[in-house]
Amino acid sequence: MALDRLNESVPQPALSAKEAPKAPVWADPFWRGLAAQVAVVLGLLVFIWYIVENTRENLARLHIASGFNFVNNTAGFDVGFALIPYSATSTYGDALLVGFLNTLLVAGLGIVFATVIGFVMGILRLSNNWLVAKLATVYVETLRNIPLLLQLLFWYTAVLSPLPRPANSLTLFDVIFLNNRGLTLPKPVLGEGAGIPILVALVLGIIAAWALGRWAKTRLERTGRPFPSVIVGACLVVGLPILAFLVQGAPLTFEYAEETRFALRGGVNVVPELVALLLGLSLYTAAFIAEIVRSGILAVSKGQWEASEALGLERGPTLRLVVIPQAMRVIIPPLTSQYLNLTKNSSLAVAIAYPDLVAIGGTVLNQTGQAIEIVLVWMVVYVTLSLTTSLLMNWYNARKALVER
Amino acid sequence: MRLTPTVAGGAALCIGLLAGNAAFAGATLDAVKKKGFVQCGVSTGLPGFSSTNDKGEWTGLDVDVCRAIAAAVFGDGSKVKFTPLTSKERFTALQSGEVDILSRNTTWSLQRDTALGLNFTNVTYYDGQGFMVPKKLEVTSAKELDGAAVCVQPGTTTELNLSDYFRGNGMKFTPVVFENDDEIRVAFEQGRCDVFTTDASGLYSNRLGMPTPDDYVVLPEIISKEPLGPAVRQGDDEWENVGRWTVNALITAEELGVTSENVEEMKGSSDNPNVKRLLGTEDTMGEYLKLDADWAVNAIKAVGNYGEVFERNVGQGSPLKIERGLNALWTNGGILYAPPIR
Numbered sequence: 001m002a003l004d005r006l007n008e009s010v011p012q013p014a015l016s017a018k019e020a021p022k023a024p025v026w027a028d029p030f031w032r033g034l035a036a037q038v039a040v041v042l043g044l045l046v047f048i049w050y051i052v053e054n055t056r057e058n059l060a061r062l063h064i065a066s067g068f069n070f071v072n073n074t075a076g077f078d079v080g081f082a083l084i085p086y087s088a089t090s091t092y093g094d095a096l097l098v099g100f101l102n103t104l105l106v107a108g109l110g111i112v113f114a115t116v117i118g119f120v121m122g123i124l125r126l127s128n129n130w131l132v133a134k135l136a137t138v139y140v141e142t143l144r145n146i147p148l149l150l151q152l153l154f155w156y157t158a159v160l161s162p163l164p165r166p167a168n169s170l171t172l173f174d175v176i177f178l179n180n181r182g183l184t185l186p187k188p189v190l191g192e193g194a195g196i197p198i199l200v201a202l203v204l205g206i207i208a209a210w211a212l213g214r215w216a217k218t219r220l221e222r223t224g225r226p227f228p229s230v231i232v233g234a235c236l237v238v239g240l241p242i243l244a245f246l247v248q249g250a251p252l253t254f255e256y257a258e259e260t261r262f263a264l265r266g267g268v269n270v271v272p273e274l275v276a277l278l279l280g281l282s283l284y285t286a287a288f289i290a291e292i293v294r295s296g297i298l299a300v301s302k303g304q305w306e307a308s309e310a311l312g313l314e315r316g317p318t319l320r321l322v323v324i325p326q327a328m329r330v331i332i333p334p335l336t337s338q339y340l341n342l343t344k345n346s347s348l349a350v351a352i353a354y355p356d357l358v359a360i361g362g363t364v365l366n367q368t369g370q371a372i373e374i375v376l377v378w379m380v381v382y383v384t385l386s387l388t389t390s391l392l393m394n395w396y397n398a399r400k401a402l403v404e405r
Numbered sequence: 406m407r408l409t410p411t412v413a414g415g416a417a418l419c420i421g422l423l424a425g426n427a428a429f430a431g432a433t434l435d436a437v438k439k440k441g442f443v444q445c446g447v448s449t450g451l452p453g454f455s456s457t458n459d460k461g462e463w464t465g466l467d468v469d470v471c472r473a474i475a476a477a478v479f480g481d482g483s484k485v486k487f488t489p490l491t492s493k494e495r496f497t498a499l500q501s502g503e504v505d506i507l508s509r510n511t512t513w514s515l516q517r518d519t520a521l522g523l524n525f526t527n528v529t530y531y532d533g534q535g536f537m538v539p540k541k542l543e544v545t546s547a548k549e550l551d552g553a554a555v556c557v558q559p560g561t562t563t564e565l566n567l568s569d570y571f572r573g574n575g576m577k578f579t580p581v582v583f584e585n586d587d588e589i590r591v592a593f594e595q596g597r598c599d600v601f602t603t604d605a606s607g608l609y610s611n612r613l614g615m616p617t618p619d620d621y622v623v624l625p626e627i628i629s630k631e632p633l634g635p636a637v638r639q640g641d642d643e644w645e646n647v648g649r650w651t652v653n654a655l656i657t658a659e660e661l662g663v664t665s666e667n668v669e670e671m672k673g674s675s676d677n678p679n680v681k682r683l684l685g686t687e688d689t690m691g692e693y694l695k696l697d698a699d700w701a702v703n704a705i706k707a708v709g710n711y712g713e714v715f716e717r718n719v720g721q722g723s724p725l726k727i728e729r730g731l732n733a734l735w736t737n738g739g740i741l742y743a744p745p746i747r
Contacts, residue, residue, distance in 0.1 A: 063639040064500060064522035076565045078580045088568035161595040180596050181554060181579075262542075262553040262599045263579070272597070353583050353592070359559070362493045363582070366560025369521035371497045 055372065070368045071096070077363060079355050081271050092364050099360030100381060106277050106356065107343040107385070113282035114342060115335075118289025123319070125294050136290070144287035149348055151284055156276035156352040163272075166263045177257055183270045184257045191251025201244035202237070209233030273354035277346065285342045292334045296327035328400050336393035340386050347382075357381055433505055433637070433644035434478070434695060442484045445471035446504035449489045449585055453610045453719040453727075454510045454530075463487045466718040467508040470529055470635055470652060473704040473714075474506065477651045477696055482707025491584045492558045496521050499638060506648055508635040510604065512562040523636045526648040530634070530719075531731040531740060533627035534566050535605040537612060540622050542599060547626040551576040556589045556598035558582070563603050566629040590614055604631045609725050646694055654701040656743035657683055658710035660734055665709035668702055683746050690746060701746075711741065 025031050059066040071093035078088050082098045083105060124136040143151070161180055164170060169179040177184040190198075209232075216229035245252070257267035300323045308318040349356040358378060365374040437443055447455035447467055455465040468487065476482035488504050499507045500522055510532075511517075513525040536555075538544045547570070557564050559582045571578045581598045583589045590611055593601045601608065605627060612618045635652070637645050658664070661680050663671055672684040681687035685698035694700060708714050715732060716722045733739025 061640070062500065062522045063519070065520040076568055077559075078564075078568045078571075078578070080580045080582065088565075088572055157591065157595075161592070161597055165596045260552045261549070262551075265552060350584070353581055353588075355582065359582065362584075363559040363564070366493045366496060367565070369496050369500070369517070371500070 059372075065368070065370060066372070068373055070364075070370055070373070073368075075364070075367070077367065079360060080353075081274065081355055092368065095360050095364055096357070096377060099355060099357035102355055102360075103343075103346055103349075103357040103381075103385075106274065106281065106346050106349065106354070109278055110281040110285065110342050110346065111339050113278065114285040114289055114338070117282060117286035118338075119293050121286060121290035122293025122297070125290060126297060140287045140290050142287075143283055144291075148280060148284050148345055149351060152276060152280040152348055152352050155279045156272065160272040160276050166259070169264070175256060177264055177267075179264075180272065181263050181269070182272045182275065184264050184267045185270070186254040186256050187266065187268045189253050189255050191248070191253075194245070194248050194251045197244045197248065198241045201240040205237040205240035208240070209236045212236065271354075273349070273352050276352055277349050277354050280348075281342055281345060285338050285345075288338050288341075289335060292331055292338065293327070296329075296331035297323055299330045300326045325400075329397075329402060332393060332397045332400060336390060336397075339389050339393065343385050343389060344382060433641045434647060437478060437505055437644070441479070442486050443471060443475045443478065444486050444488060444503070444505045445474075446488050446490045446495055446498050446507040446509055447471070448509045449491055449587075451510060451586060451607060451610050452613055453606065453723060453725045455487070455489075455508070464718065466530060466714055467510060467635075469708040469714045469718065470508045471506060473655060473708045474648055474651045476703040476707035477647065477654075477694075477700040480697065480699065480703045482703075493560045493584055496523065499523060499636060502638075505644070506635050506637050510607065510633045511636060512604075512631045513634050513636075514562055517636070522639045524639050524645050525634050525636045526645055527652040528632040528634045529652060530606065530632075532604040532606050532631040532633050534563055534602060534629040534631055535608050535627055536624040537593075537601045537608045537621050538599060538624065539596075540620055544624065547624050547628065548574060548576075550578065550600055552578070553600050554579040554581055554598040555600045555602055556581045556583065556593050557602055558586075558589065559584060561603075562629070562631065567602055570628045586611060586614075604633065606719060606725075606727060609727060610719075613724055643695060647696065650690075650694055650746070651700070651704050652711075653743040654683060654704055654746065655708070655711040655714065656734070656741055657746050658701070658705050659712040660736065660743070663705060663710060664713060665706055668705045672702055679746070688747070 056066060072091050074088075075090055075092045075095045076088050077095070079086055079095065079098055081102065083101045084094075084098060086094055086098050121136050121139055124132050125140065127133045127136070163178060163180040166177075166179045166181055169177040169184075171177045175186055212233050213229045216227040220226055255266050257264040257269075259265075297319075304322055304326065305318060308322040313321070346356060347358040350359040350362065353359075361374045361378055365371055368374075445468075447463065447465075450456045451465070453465055455463060455467040458464050471485050471487070472482040475485040478484075488498065490498050490504075490507075490509060495507055495509055495511065496517070498504050507523075508529075510530070511525075512532075513528060517523055518525055536547050536550065538550075544550065550571075555567060555578045557567055557580055564580070564582075567578070567580070578600075579598075581592060583592060586607075589601060592598055594615060601611065603611070605623065608623050612621050612623070615621060635648055637648055657679075658668075661677065661683065663680060663683065668684070671680055672686060675681060675684070678687060682690060683701050685691050685700065685702060689698070691698040691700045697703070709717070712734075715729065719725045719727045720729065729737070729739060731740050733741060735742040
């Protein structure tokens with residue numbers, strides 16, 4: 001009986017599928033399989049429902065507030081570093097958003113820095129220059145073998161904290177200040193209404209550069225004549241906004257930091273917590289990325305180097321045009337893991353007082369006492385961030401993968 | 406890494422809530438008696454309130470409260486285990502049942518007493534929030550602190566009062582937030598922040614922990630009410646009673662002149678009915694609390710009366726040398742007043 005379904009797929013001249021004796025639904029493997037799957041899913045749903053209900057009941061019995069209504073309540077505490085306007089009168093929801101954006105900021109910048117440093121170090125490790133190669137090796141082996149938390153504490157407590165107090169700041173022409181409250185730069189202030197034309201120019205520049213790139217590519221394929229589209233494109237992207245800026249009469253002023261009794265006021269302040277966290281995360285992750293890059297380059301067969309040399313290409317163009325594009329196929333998948341690690345490791349911020357999602361979430365947890373909700377928010381945010389990163393990298397990987405025919 | 410206890414506490418809470426159908430009402434006292442010790446949540450190290458001495462023993466006012474409770478339950482003040490908790494971990498630890506009582510310089514507030522599922526039993530120390538600054542900044546009043554960077558612990562009433570105070574006075578500040586006292590101390594010493602704010606007692610205590618205490622000064626302003634006291638879980642009245650009345654017994658003992666030295670003698674000789682009721686030779690107070698008749702005698706023997714506890718840990722017998730002030734008995738110009746034990 002169980003074989004009936006199988007037999008149906010095999011052409012049977014004597015007995016057509018229609019005439020085959022139909023198995024009862026409960027004995028049909030297809031329906032049985034479906035039923036089992038539905039049962040498992042239903043069972044899981046019931047289990048989840050049970051967990052949620054039971055938790056709610058027990059929370060109520062213990063007189064602990066539950067639910068997400070607290071996000072609309074006034075937070076009442078200040079945050080040292082926020083990308084959006086935030087004050088003590090903002091809500092817990094705003095506070096969590098501030099933390100989320102701070103996490104995004106440090107993860108985003110960290111990924112960029114780690115990638116750049118990692119690629120440079122990975123390539124330097126393969127350098128023919130003995131000294132350069134050994135220095136890169138020392139960098140990689142030192143940094144990836146010291147726990148990240150220790151590195152963060154090192155940067156924060158040993159390097160940045162001993163900087164002078166604001167009153168004795170290290171300063172460059174009284175414009176840029178460096179002290180134990182961070183790095184203070186003049187804040188550029190655009191004249192009113194000057195931003196929009198510049199933004200429009202920027203968008204136009206990007207579109208023009210893209211069109212130019214396509215045109216240059218077509219021309220190269222058709223006629224074989226190269227066009228420096230990258231340089232010209234970059235000039236368009238940068239030049240058009242500058243032109244728009246100059247046409248308006250360069251309406252730019254700078255807000256300089258002033259010394260007050262305790263700290264510098266005004267300007268743009270990069271807090272030492274952010275700097276320490278970025279340094280720690282980028283340098284640590286870069287050590288791993290360097291090894292990934294090295295393995296990727298070594299995975300490209302020697303014949304490719306030799307073929308490229310035979311064509312008369314120098315070492316630089318060989319690396320850029322022949323080896324790295326092939327190495328990327330090996331590099332991207334483990335690189336994705338490193339990006340995910342960096343994002344998750346950013347939660348160590350709490351040890352050096354950088355207000356990331358975990359630090360602020362912890363404060364909200366403590367002020368509201370709603371542990372389950374906050375832990376849930378943490379989990380959802382980190383899972384979402386990680387999955388989004390994976391998705392983007394997988395898409396990039398699919399584009400770079402060898403197209404097999 | 407520092408997070409682990411919070412997350413673990415959260416996870417424990419989840420699991421506890423899933424599994425725990427056992428009603429808590431009356432459960433803690435029974436459970437404590439069964440396991441043979443009191444699990445007490447204290448701070449990670451605040452000299453005078455809860456910190457370890459050179460022998461590795463926990464000492465301090467908050468610690469003695471737990472010892473007194475252990476003595477009242479078991480007749481032995483050493484039957485207590487301590488769990489050091491950061492300000493962020495403390496409530497989850499109590500909610501999840503990781504500790505039986507939280508005696509950790511924690512401010513009694515309405516929201517904590519209700520929405521957090523806690524009940525505060527007493528005020529064991531009347532405190533208020535203050536500011537400490539380095540002397541060389543030459544600040545004489547908190548009103549001059551506009552623009553300062555302020556070190557503060559997260560998830561505290563201090564953090565909220567700080568925002569209120571600066572907002573109320575039209576001043577700005579930058580919070581620098583660390584979880585542990587040690588981290589804050591280092592940041593303050595290194596000048597990452599200009600001001601260190603916490604309860605005044607905590608400021609004096611932390612100042613002692615600095616390499617050069619004389620370089621720092623506590624400003625005169627006290628900006629809030631910080632009644633500190635032990636807390637237990639809501640809905641467990643029996644256990645709450647034990648906590649509340651043990652502390653009341655210590656305060657009453659001071660009022661009646663009963664000390665750790667003379668408690669045995671007074672138990673035998675005193676004719677004062679109040680003393681007799683406290684020491685269990687008249688009436689049946691212990692029975693009402695589901696404890697031995699000697700509950701208060703044992704508690705007083707273990708740690709002394711409230712005055713002794715105060716002087717030994719934070720008063721003249723300690724390096725802190727804090728005056729009794731508000732924490733003197735109501736008969737001595739303070740506001741310490743225990744309801745009658747009868």
